[in-house]
Amino acid sequence: MISHLPILQVIIPLLGAPACLLLGKARLSWIFATVVALITFIISVLLLIQVNEQGTISYMLGGWEAPWGIEYRIDYLNAFVLAIISAVGTLTLIAANDGIKKEIDEARQPLFYVSFLLCFAGLLGITATGDAFNVFVFLEISSLSMYTIIALGKDRRALWASYQYLIVGTIGATFILVGIGLMYSMTGTLNMVDLAERLPPVAESKSVLASYAFIFVGVSLKLALFPLHFWLPNAYTFSPGIVTAFLAATATKVAVYLLIRFDFGVFEMSSPEVKQTINRLFITLGIAATLIASWTAIKQSDIKRMLAYSSVAQIGYMIIGIGLDSSSGVQASVLHLFNHALMKGGLFLVLVAIALQLGSTQLKDLQGIAKRMPWTFFGFVLGGLSLIGVPLTAGFISKWYLVSAAAEQEQWYIIAFVLIGSLLAVAYIWRVVEVAWFKSADSEIANQQQQTMPEKIPLLLLIPLWILILSNIYFGIDARFPIYFSQQAANLFFGGL
Amino acid sequence: MLFSIFGLVSASFFMNKDAVDVAFTEAAVGAGISPLLMLATLAIVGRYQNTKALPTRPLISLTIVTITGALLIIGTLDMPAFGAADAPSQLHVAPRYIQDSVEEIGIPNMVTSVLASYRAYDTLGEVAVIFTAGIGVLSLLAFSHANRKEKHLIDDIIELDEHKILRIVIKILVAPILIFALYVQFHGDFGPGGGFQAGVIFAAAIILYTLFFGINVGKKVVNLSIVRVFSAIGLLLYGSVGVVSFVSGKNYLDYHVLAENPQTAQHIGIVVIELGVGITVACVMMLIFFAFFERIGKDKVE
Numbered sequence: 080m081i082s083h084l085p086i087l088q089v090i091i092p093l094l095g096a097p098a099c100l101l102l103g104k105a106r107l108s109w110i111f112a113t114v115v116a117l118i119t120f121i122i123s124v125l126l127l128i129q130v131n132e133q134g135t136i137s138y139m140l141g142g143w144e145a146p147w148g149i150e151y152r153i154d155y156l157n158a159f160v161l162a163i164i165s166a167v168g169t170l171t172l173i174a175a176n177d178g179i180k181k182e183i184d185e186a187r188q189p190l191f192y193v194s195f196l197l198c199f200a201g202l203l204g205i206t207a208t209g210d211a212f213n214v215f216v217f218l219e220i221s222s223l224s225m226y227t228i229i230a231l232g233k234d235r236r237a238l239w240a241s242y243q244y245l246i247v248g249t250i251g252a253t254f255i256l257v258g259i260g261l262m263y264s265m266t267g268t269l270n271m272v273d274l275a276e277r278l279p280p281v282a283e284s285k286s287v288l289a290s291y292a293f294i295f296v297g298v299s300l301k302l303a304l305f306p307l308h309f310w311l312p313n314a315y316t317f318s319p320g321i322v323t324a325f326l327a328a329t330a331t332k333v334a335v336y337l338l339i340r341f342d343f344g345v346f347e348m349s350s351p352e353v354k355q356t357i358n359r360l361f362i363t364l365g366i367a368a369t370l371i372a373s374w375t376a377i378k379q380s381d382i383k384r385m386l387a388y389s390s391v392a393q394i395g396y397m398i399i400g401i402g403l404d405s406s407s408g409v410q411a412s413v414l415h416l417f418n419h420a421l422m423k424g425g426l427f428l429v430l431v432a433i434a435l436q437l438g439s440t441q442l443k444d445l446q447g448i449a450k451r452m453p454w455t456f457f458g459f460v461l462g463g464l465s466l467i468g469v470p471l472t473a474g475f476i477s478k479w480y481l482v483s484a485a486a487e488q489e490q491w492y493i494i495a496f497v498l499i500g501s502l503l504a505v506a507y508i509w510r511v512v513e514v515a516w517f518k519s520a521d522s523e524i525a526n527q528q529q530q531t532m533p534e535k536i537p538l539l540l541l542i543p544l545w546i547l548i549l550s551n552i553y554f555g556i557d558a559r560f561p562i563y564f565s566q567q568a569a570n571l572f573f574g575g576l
Numbered sequence: 577m578l579f580s581i582f583g584l585v586s587a588s589f590f591m592n593k594d595a596v597d598v599a600f601t602e603a604a605v606g607a608g609i610s611p612l613l614m615l616a617t618l619a620i621v622g623r624y625q626n627t628k629a630l631p632t633r634p635l636i637s638l639t640i641v642t643i644t645g646a647l648l649i650i651g652t653l654d655m656p657a658f659g660a661a662d663a664p665s666q667l668h669v670a671p672r673y674i675q676d677s678v679e680e681i682g683i684p685n686m687v688t689s690v691l692a693s694y695r696a697y698d699t700l701g702e703v704a705v706i707f708t709a710g711i712g713v714l715s716l717l718a719f720s721h722a723n724r725k726e727k728h729l730i731d732d733i734i735e736l737d738e739h740k741i742l743r744i745v746i747k748i749l750v751a752p753i754l755i756f757a758l759y760v761q762f763h764g765d766f767g768p769g770g771g772f773q774a775g776v777i778f779a780a781a782i783i784l785y786t787l788f789f790g791i792n793v794g795k796k797v798v799n800l801s802i803v804r805v806f807s808a809i810g811l812l813l814y815g816s817v818g819v820v821s822f823v824s825g826k827n828y829l830d831y832h833v834l835a836e837n838p839q840t841a842q843h844i845g846i847v848v849i850e851l852g853v854g855i856t857v858a859c860v861m862m863l864i865f866f867a868f869f870e871r872i873g874k875d876k877v878e
Contacts, residue, residue, distance in 0.1 A: 083822045083827075083828065086818075086822070086827075086828040090815065090818065090819075090828065093700075093704055093815065094811070094812060094815040094816075094819075096704075096707075096711075097707060097807075097808030097809070097811045097812050097815075098808070098812065100711070100804070100805075100807075100808040101805060101808055101809075138827065138828075139827055140696070140697040140827060140828055140829055141693060141694065141695075141696050141697065141827065141828070141829040141830050141831070142821075142826055142827045142829075142830030142832060143693070143694050146668070146669050147669055147672055147673070147694050148694050148695065148697075149695055149697045149698060187715050190711055190714060190715035191715065193711050193715075194708070194711055194712065194715060197704065197707075197708045197711065200704070201708075204701065210698075212695075212698060213697065213698055213701065216698050216701035216702060216705065217701055219701075219702075219705045219708075220701060220704050220705050220708055223705060223708040223709055223712055224708045224711070224712065226712065227708075227711065227712035227715055227716065230716055231715060231716075238716075257648070257651075261651050261655070263665055264655050264656065264663065264664070264665050265654075265655070265656075265664055266664050266665075266668065267663075267664040267665040267666065267667055267668030267669055267670065268668050268669055269669075277664075277668070281664075284654035285650050285651060285653050285654045286651050286652065286653070286654040286655045287654075288651075289647055289648070289650055289651025290651065292647060293647075293651075
């Protein structure tokens with residue numbers, strides 16, 4: 080069985096979804112989905128260990144060797160990403176039963192879990208595969224189910240947000256497909272390793288260059304790279320809180336992974352100048368994302384929306400790392416990918432808890448909330464500190480690596496911009512802290528809070544919330560695990576250090 | 577209407593390019609089912625926009641579209657000529673598909689060999705995509721109205737005007753269409769066709785019937801909760817073939833475990849997964865159709 084781990088990783092949630100449909104009852108579906116996710120998580124850990132022992136694992140689907148058949152190729156990079164996705168997926172699913180109670184109709188809940196599992200399977204499939212067309216197939220699965228779970232919120236604006244995302248996402252997917260098609264016509268293969276071998280001789284041709292352009296733009300739409308990020312804040316704000324926590328920690332991460340995979344693992348530029356132009360473009364856009372999105376985040380009145388903009392900014396850091404085009408740059412990106420999943424997963428779960436208590440995530444409704452829900456709010460502050468990048472939190476580690484990667488190339492201005500970005504993060508986190516901690520509630524709002532404040536926050540929401548928040552601290556102090564794996568991942572593309 | 581014509585034209589276009597399998601699907605989905613769904617949407621939301629349109633910036637959009645189009649054209653400049661024998665796509669993986677597939681898989685239709693065996697996992701993914709689409713439509717449309725109206729708009733229309741001639745024509749047509757669907761399903765490994773095509777053709781027959789006999793009669797023919805269950809079972813059937821493979825010690829979706837003779841094994845595998853594809857596709861199409869058409873006229877009542 081151990082040799083089938085790569086496929087089990089994806090196939091269990093993929094077949095779990097239709098099985099989940101057969102169950103029909105909301106609670107039953109939830110238990111089933113959670114167990115499926117848990118098994119997936121265990122598999123991902125086993126895979127991580129296996130990759131660490133044996134190096135890259137290749138698994139031929141259908142027994143047909145690549146490039147004729149489809150290959151699953153697990154190396155340090157995607158084993159690490161798989162572990163992140165399945166961990167966050169499991170944690171959010173554990174919290175889901177209580178989290179979606181208020182936000183999704185009882186009758187739709189079973190279907191929510193089916194879609195959730197499909198989305199989960201789709202994201203894992205994109206990450207695990209070593210075949211470019213297979214990426215597209217699983218991208219479709221994950222995107223379609225994502226549109227569904229975003230639209231399931233009771234807020235009718237969720238429909239509009241989902242529609243907007245649907246249009247943008249479809250354009251992105253089509254671009255990726257066009258790119259893959261062009262590459263196929265020039266090389267005759269769809270396997271990534273094979274592509275990497277067969278692209279260099281034809282790298283000069285315009286078709287190949289166009290295919291790179293289409294894939295870059297398509298993936299950038301998916302990962303909400305500034306200025307293609309406009310769909311993200313709406314989608315995150317109006318979707319059910321659990322969905323936001325899941326997507327923020329996984330969906331854009333998978334797109335970042337794809338970008339790294341294509342940029343370093345598949346593409347071969349015809350000349351160093353082309354590569355440099357692309358790198359410069361990445362760095363510029365990354366910096367623009369960090370600054371502009373952080374600035375916009377400060378002005379938001381809804382915390383969920385604020386954190387959504389902050390996600391766009393954080394993605395900016397990862398793109399800067401990719402643009403640095405060095406071993407340490409990629410390592411910083413992968414590290415930040417991991418850490419950002421922890422902080423945003425944790426923070427959005429805090430918002431789920433707050434929304435469950437207050438029925439709102441508007442900043443003004445939060446007055447004095449720190450006194451009513453001190454522990455939950457403490458969690459928010461910890462997550463926020465990590466987001467800012469304060470020492471002893473996970474966020475600090477990845478920013479430190481990013482800064483050192485930039486210093487390595489003596490690109491000092493990047494360091495300055497990273498610092499400015501962090502200061503802006505201080506500003507938007509502080510706004511929340513100020514309102515929640517230091518403002519006592521107006522009588523009107525206090526009344527409102529009194530009315531809506533129900534029983535305690537459910538335990539099954541608190542456990543995943545604190546696991547994520549505390550891991551921000553844990554991996555801020557003892558970061559050996561993510562550093563080791565991100566370094567190995569970067570070594571895949573840049574050889575030994 | 578234009579959309580439907582476009583579907584038909586592209587079906588002929590695919591036909592012209594010898595992609596008969598794609599033409600089948602395009603004719604049924606592009607020219608038949610999706611314009612129908614669009615009409616259903618129009619019937620639900622009305623023909624005219626109530627509020628003023630949001631300010632649009634046609635110039636920016638036009639520029640972006642032009643640039644993209646130009647890029648696409650530039651991209652094709654260096655592409656090998658269509659059908660060129662020395663194109664990379666003909667030289668790398670394709671020769672094995674063309675030369676060895678008959679021996680390795682044992683069926684004459686190479687498209688089916690690639691789709692259902694060499695790249696069977698992609699096909700499993702595609703079935704999952706269709707299943708996902710069905711789930712999406714169901715979860716967004718099916719529960720929006722708690723009080724289910726017994727009669728639907730179509731039934732009202734049918735009562736007013738019985739469509740006698742059309743009904744008789746449909747009655748004559750439905751049975752051959754269904755049989756044709758089964759033929760396409762089980763003949764996919766020898767001629768053009770397969771699960772996807774069969775599924776949509778089968779669903780098209782049911783949809784045609786429902787359109788002229790009303791939703792209530794249609795529901796008597798197909799029980800929606802059973803259809804729902806089967807949409808999942810099709811996908812599970814497909815996936816379980818793979819499970820059988822690795823339980824027997826081979827890689828996922830390796831059909832060779834199914835029988836001793838490799839060709840027979842491949843054949844069994846392909847028939848079973850095509851059946852899975854057909855079931856899921858047909859069920860999802862019907863589910864989507866009913867989800868749309870049950871909504872028509874409901875909003876006006878409330």
